[in-house]
Amino acid sequence: MDFLLQVKIGALIGLLLLTLFFGFIPARVKCFRDTHGTDNHRTVLSLISCFAGGVFLAACFLDIIPDYLSDIKAELDARSVETSFPLAEFIMAAGFFMVLILERVVLNCREMRGTREERAPLVPDDRNGHGHGTGPDLEGSGHHVHVDFQAHSPFRSFMLFLSLSLHSVFEGLAIGLQNTDAKVLEICIAILVHKSIIVFSLSVKLVQSAVRPLWVAAYIGVFALMSPIGIAIGISVMEARLAAGALIQAVLEGLAAGTFVYITFLEILPHELNSPGKQLLKVLFILLGFSVMAGLTLWD
Template sequence: MDFEKAHRSKKILSLCNTFGGGVFLATCFNALLPAVRAKLQEVLTLAHISTDYPLAETIMLLGFFMTVFLEQLVLTFRKERPAFIDLETFNASSDAGSDSEYESPFMGGQRGHTLYSEPHGHSHGLSIQELSRSSPLRLLSLVFALSAHSVFEGLALGLQEEGEKVVSLFVGVAIHETLVAVALGISMARSAMALRDAAKLAVTVSAMIPLGISLGLGIESAQGVPSSVASVLLQGLAGGTFLFVTFFEILAKELEEKSDRLLKVLFLVLGYTVLAGMVFIKW
């Protein structure tokens, strides 16, 4: 009975994650990319520059490469998968159906206290509890990793000027951050982390999106060419972050699982359709 309940929960969470992937896909290509193009055109017009080069797409890909670089940098020096990847992705699929090099940090029953596990039962044995007891630098790296994308998501929200784009982005970020929060809560509960440390970590991570929004609003409210250039660059970099999360951290994980493949594709398309359809609603 418990096994069936756990399997059903995993399936629901996995479908929610795939739906979130569709939402992020629409957020990236239907909201952020057009916004970057429009803002970039304003900047080029002010600077009296005319070019056919796809600058908006290039800036977005720079953000994507920056995110890939940061992830690989953490992997290189830590030799373990960084915590924010699994927490953020909320990979809720079963161990048996996964061909991934890294397994879910909080869905393995007998390994519930570890954040990192490998196939064939080998565990790195690194938990949030151990991080909290270890050097401040390691705990800081965990908090930084969890917060990095949240800041860029907040920036993307704060830099928007049109109501429909703000609403679309808000829905996408809300769905994604809800999955992050649930995953983080489960991981901290299973690692028996001290309540005070858990509260500090939760408050720090949750403050990152408002921080990003505040920075975005401050940049957007400033007048002049420098603020417009900064707005274009930050929106493009944020779009690259959305691109990375969509393809590397959601779709790559969920679509490699052996179960419910077609159902996941359906939820992916559904997530995209829901957010893409919001463009027809006047806010």
């Protein structure tokens, strides 16, 4: 086994173990799981969630989308594809609408199975169904009846997990395709720092979405495996390159980017910014999360 392969295998193991470590911190620490504590406790959890939102916002604009646009442009140029139609942006939009349609189908099926009680008032209306003035304020109740009615839903958390996992495969692929040990180490260190923050933020979102602990563990475990799988695929591709492999990767990156745009702007940020209290502080923590990721990107 040559030294380059040893370095890649070491990177594979390091990414797996550190991702598991940082991912299980929110899942195992009780304060992250308790969403019914004191006002101060809920404020702290909200600010952590805002920080995670800033992290995902930066990952969207500074990492996932630029990587995708660069890869798809390189592939189109290599294949001499010239068109005035914004093909790269269209693929991203397809990813966006794919999640939007899928989510609406899932929610519609839930309603057809008789789950409308999620949006019913705590006190039922009168016989004529016009008792609008006697029931409690649903905005303040535990029922999701306002604009953010599906905030932190397990479905959206799953889609967030899916898009991040797909991107992680491509990150690992970048390591596996390198042909010098120095470049492998350089990319691996950058991904380690980047992915540790991402998986911590993802774990916070899963915990706050009322996902069962066993499923949280499964999500984190699978997510931790994604980059190592990408490294393994990259090592294999070095031996036998597919003619259309890079183009397929670029298209999948575009779909993942569109998915990430949807989750960032329709799930993560609206949930915190639409909830009352500490608005300026929340914005500051979103900026803090964004700045941390921007700094890491600049350093990279």
